[in-house]
Amino acid sequence: MSVIEDETGKRSLNFIEAFVESDLKEGKNGKRVHTRFPPEPNGYLHIGHAKAICLDFGIAQQYGGKCNLRFDDTNPTKEDVEYVDSIMEDIHWLGFDWEDRLFYASDHFQRLYDYAVRLIQSGKAYVDDQSAEEISKQKGTPTSAGTDSPYRQRSIEENLDLFARMNQGEFEEGSRVLRAKIDMSSPNMHFRDPIIYRIIKYPHHRTGTTWKVYPMYDFAHGQCDFFEGITHSLCTLEFEVHRPLYDWFVDQLKDAGSDYRPRQIEFNRLNLTYTMMSKRKLLQLVQEGLVTGWDDPRMPTICGLRRRGYTPESVRNFIKKIGYTKVDGMIDVSLLEHSVREHLNQIATRISAVVDPVKLVITNYPEGQVEMMEAVDNPELENSPIHEIPFSRELYIERDDFMENPPKKYFRMTPGNEVRLKSAYIVKCTGVKKNEQTGEIEEIYCEYDPQTRSGMPESNRKVKGTLHWVSAEHSVPAEVRVYDRLFKVENPAEETERDFRELLNPDSLKVLANCRIEPFAASAQPGDRFQFQRIGYFNVDKDSTPEKLIFNRTVPLKDTWGKVKEKE
RNA sequence: UGUCCCAUGGUGUAAUGGUAGCACAGCAGAUUUUGGUUCUGUUAGUCUGGGUUCGAAUCCUUGUGGGACAACCA
Numbered sequence: 001m002s003v004i005e006d007e008t009g010k011r012s013l014n015f016i017e018a019f020v021e022s023d024l025k026e027g028k029n030g031k032r033v034h035t036r037f038p039p040e041p042n043g044y045l046h047i048g049h050a051k052a053i054c055l056d057f058g059i060a061q062q063y064g065g066k067c068n069l070r071f072d073d074t075n076p077t078k079e080d081v082e083y084v085d086s087i088m089e090d091i092h093w094l095g096f097d098w099e100d101r102l103f104y105a106s107d108h109f110q111r112l113y114d115y116a117v118r119l120i121q122s123g124k125a126y127v128d129d130q131s132a133e134e135i136s137k138q139k140g141t142p143t144s145a146g147t148d149s150p151y152r153q154r155s156i157e158e159n160l161d162l163f164a165r166m167n168q169g170e171f172e173e174g175s176r177v178l179r180a181k182i183d184m185s186s187p188n189m190h191f192r193d194p195i196i197y198r199i200i201k202y203p204h205h206r207t208g209t210t211w212k213v214y215p216m217y218d219f220a221h222g223q224c225d226f227f228e229g230i231t232h233s234l235c236t237l238e239f240e241v242h243r244p245l246y247d248w249f250v251d252q253l254k255d256a257g258s259d260y261r262p263r264q265i266e267f268n269r270l271n272l273t274y275t276m277m278s279k280r281k282l283l284q285l286v287q288e289g290l291v292t293g294w295d296d297p298r299m300p301t302i303c304g305l306r307r308r309g310y311t312p313e314s315v316r317n318f319i320k321k322i323g324y325t326k327v328d329g330m331i332d333v334s335l336l337e338h339s340v341r342e343h344l345n346q347i348a349t350r351i352s353a354v355v356d357p358v359k360l361v362i363t364n365y366p367e368g369q370v371e372m373m374e375a376v377d378n379p380e381l382e383n384s385p386i387h388e389i390p391f392s393r394e395l396y397i398e399r400d401d402f403m404e405n406p407p408k409k410y411f412r413m414t415p416g417n418e419v420r421l422k423s424a425y426i427v428k429c430t431g432v433k434k435n436e437q438t439g440e441i442e443e444i445y446c447e448y449d450p451q452t453r454s455g456m457p458e459s460n461r462k463v464k465g466t467l468h469w470v471s472a473e474h475s476v477p478a479e480v481r482v483y484d485r486l487f488k489v490e491n492p493a494e495e496t497e498r499d500f501r502e503l504l505n506p507d508s509l510k511v512l513a514n515c516r517i518e519p520f521a522a523s524a525q526p527g528d529r530f531q532f533q534r535i536g537y538f539n540v541d542k543d544s545t546p547e548k549l550i551f552n553r554t555v556p557l558k559d560t561w562g563k564v565k566e567k568e
Numbered sequence: 569u570g571u572c573c574c575a576u577g578g579u580g581u582a583a584u585g586g587u588a589g590c591a592c593a594g595c596a597g598a599u600u601u602u603g604g605u606u607c608u609g610u611u612a613g614u615c616u617g618g619g620u621u622c623g624a625a626u627c628c629u630u631g632u633g634g635g636a637c638a639a640c641c642a
Contacts, residue, residue: 012582040642075641132640141638143570177640187571189638198640217642240573241637266573273579279642321591323581325574328635332579335592345605380605411603420601454601466601534602561603 014324016055016265020063020232029231029260033065036230037091037098038221040072041083041205043279044294044301045090047315047336048270054319055234055267057096068228069098072105074220076204084205086294090302095312101228105220106206108227112215113167115223115253116178116197120159124252125196126152127162128179135177138184139192145185146192152181166199169212173199178213182248190245194218222246225262226253233262236269237326267324273333274485275300276492281500290504291486297552298486298508308483309529309539309554314343330491340555344529344537349377352389352422352468353517353532353551355480357396359472362427364447365393370471373423373454375520378531387520391424394472396516398534401467402444404432409564411464413444419465422533426452426463468533475516478549480538482510515551522549531557 013021024031037056039049060067069091073079091098119125128135128151140146154162166176178197186192196219203209222245225233233246243264250261269277276282277300285291285299294301297308305315318339322331352375372388402413413419418428427446435442451458488505489495495503521530526542536557541550 013584014581018584038642042642072642078641135640136638139638141570143638145570146638174640189571192638195640200640214640216640221642237573238636239642241571244572268574321580325581327574327580329580332592335580338592341604350602350604379600379602409603422601424601426601459601463601465603468602531602531604534604557602557604559603564603 015326016059016232016234016267016324017062019263019265020059023231023263024063032229032231033060033063034068034229034231035060035065035234036068036070036103036225036228038070038072038224038235039087040075040078041080041087042075042078043083043283044086044303046277046279046282046300046302047272047275047305048277048300049090050094050302050315051270051319051322051324052234052236053091053094053096054316055324059232059234065231066101067096067098068101068103068230070103070105070224070228072217072221072224073204073206074105074214074217076200076214077202079205081205086303090306093302093306093312094315103224103228104206105215105224106204108220108224109207109211109215111227112220112223113211113213116215116219117160117163119180119196119252120163120178121156123156124181125159125178126154126181127159127166127176128152128193128195129176132174135179135195139189140184142189148184149179149193152193163197163213166197167211167213169201171199173201175199180219180249188241188244190218190242191248194245218242218245219249222250222262222264223253226250229260230262233264235264235266237266237328238269239264240266266326268327268329270322271328271330271491271493272300272336273330273490274487274492275333276487276500278493284500285486288501290501297481297483307542307552309344309537309552310340311343311347311529314340317343333485337555341537341558344531344554346380347378348529348531348537349521350375350379350531350533351518351521352470353478353480353515353521353530353535353538354396354398354468354470354475355512355515355532355535356399357470357514357516358399358402358441359443360395360397360427360469361443361445362393362395362448363430363445367393369393370474371424371453375423389423389518389520390471390474391421392471392473395421395469396472396475397444397467397469399441402429402432402441404441407565410561412467413446413465417465418463419467420452420459420463421448422466422468423454424469425449425454426459426461470516470518472516474519476519476522476549478515478517478551480512480515480551480553481541482512482553484508484510517549517551522546524549529554 035056057067128149138147177195179193182191184192197213200214295303295307318336371391373391377385406414420426425448427448429446431445433443486508487503489503492503524540526540528540537554538551541552544550
């Protein structure tokens with residue numbers, strides 16, 4: 001995150017930066033800036049969380065402040081250490097660090113409990129014995145007021161006794177709750193005596209069976225912010241309606257003289273086209289085996305993007321481009337893909353890989369001869385390293401790089417036409433061999449011009465098409481996994497009428513097992529990133545071994561030939 | 569029949585009362601031993617009506633459209 005400055009030095013702030021700066025200017029909170037990233041450990045982080053992470057940590061960095069990591073673990077039935085570990089790994093991968101400020105809401109359970117007791121003592125909370133349905137019914141609706149609970153006037157002594165016994169495990173889950181006593185006719189639903197503690201007997205992943213009552217979100221979040229000295233509590237828009245309650249609880253808690261007060265600021269959640277961001281749905285995809293796991297390269301999770309070959313830089317850059325506002329919009333995935341290409345173009349090593357091979361025989365090239373051709377690792381680099389590719393009489397080229405009856409503007413190999421073999425010779429197609437039954441092309445024949453090897457004067461000849469190739473004998477087999485969007489509709493979240501399984505794209509994964517790559521890349525390690533010449537960006541999958549190389553397609557190269565074809 | 573929030577090209581985002589700009593996408597062209605990259609040009613926008621003002625995307629107001637809120641989830 002950075003403040004944009006134009007050439008006149010005029011700064012352009014997003015609304016959150018503007019708030020922070022005005023707080024700083026007014027000298028609020030001792031001119032401190034302290035934020036927090038507060039995930040619930042009930043699932044893996046996804047790209048939407050990346051937006052929050054970049055903001056929480058970014059604002060702190062930008063204003064010389066600190067950012068805590070806090071696990072919001074107030075509901076043991078949904079949470080697990082598996083998620084805690086993955087969340088920490090993903091934040092680090094994105095390039096952010098909470099240093100020694102790792103917290104859990106459960107660290108504050110005792111203080112929250114004591115505070116609840118204080119609230120009871122001051123007559124502002126009571127134990128309600130009604131069922132969930134009864135309570136919900138009494139709450140009224142957004143357009144009509146609620147009614148008081150029959151237990152609302154319980155004595156302070158009885159409330160104190162009941163609440164203590166709730167926590168001793170004396171009562172069943174669901175039999176009693178603690179509610180704040182505020183206003184059952186408030187236009188804000190969250191003020192209608194919100195439930196602040198409920199009984200849960202499921203063991204907590206950190207505190208075990210110590211507690212039998214757990215605080216609700218509204219009773220925990222603002223207070224934890226307060227305990228940790230948070231100054232700016234940044235969250236997504238759906239919490240806007242909670243803010244008055246957030247402030248109410250903090251007001252009850254803070255000393256009358258103190259002017260420290262955390263401030264909640266809401267921003268818009270990330271919505272991406274063709275992407276499902278709901279944690280519940282993502283969990284379902286994993287549980288039903290519709291994807292291979294949380295880190296399936298088609299998943300919008302951070303670990304999925306990582307396995308897919310996205311770089312942390314590209315994700316951060318994407319977040320920077322989309323900005324923070326209060327507009328509930330929908331961002332085109334092409335902007336994310338652009339950010340990925342932008343970075344990968346700078347760092348990915350170019351290799352020749354033939355994804356759908358067909359044999360090309362150079363009939364006038366000496367049998368048994370091998371020449372080493374020089375290829376630049378990355379033409380974007382000023383002093384790029386160079387590697388060698390073996391060239392021989394029999395090569396593989398891409399099946400769709402040859403057409404017998406080409407449409408207009410096709411400038412790859414066609415009968416009688418000259419094309420350049422990248423980093424090697426100019427060749428001319430002389431014929432093909434087809435399968436007699438199927439008509440499928442089995443081999444393509446061509447002749448090369450020995451004067452046109454790369455670097456020779458004759459090689460400057462203008463030739464329209466340039467093909468990538470590998471030597472049949474020297475190339476190495478590999479498996480290539482081509483991923484496409486998981487959903488075939490632009491806004492899967494909107495199609496609430498349909499089962500989301502119907503919205504899945506059946507072609508989201510294609511395994512191409514016959515790929516051949518140049519020997520240079522055979523020693524690649526998991527995570528290494530390459531650009532397959534003219535095809536796309538790939539990385540070596542974590543399951544890849546020297547015996548079986550597996551590449552994930554991170555993102556295809558822009559291919560304008562497709563557009564030319566559409567126009568024909 | 570409530571409360572709160574939002575509205576700038578197709579998409580996202582600036583302009584903080586003073587020339588509506590940027591990015592993505594699109595289109596056209598140049599360069600290119602990747603139909604990639606790079607470069608150039610270009611199409612296209614302030615939701616509606618009123619008001620305040622010398623001047624409004626910006627402030628007020630009307631309407632319209634969109635979103636959030638009725639979990640013992642966060």
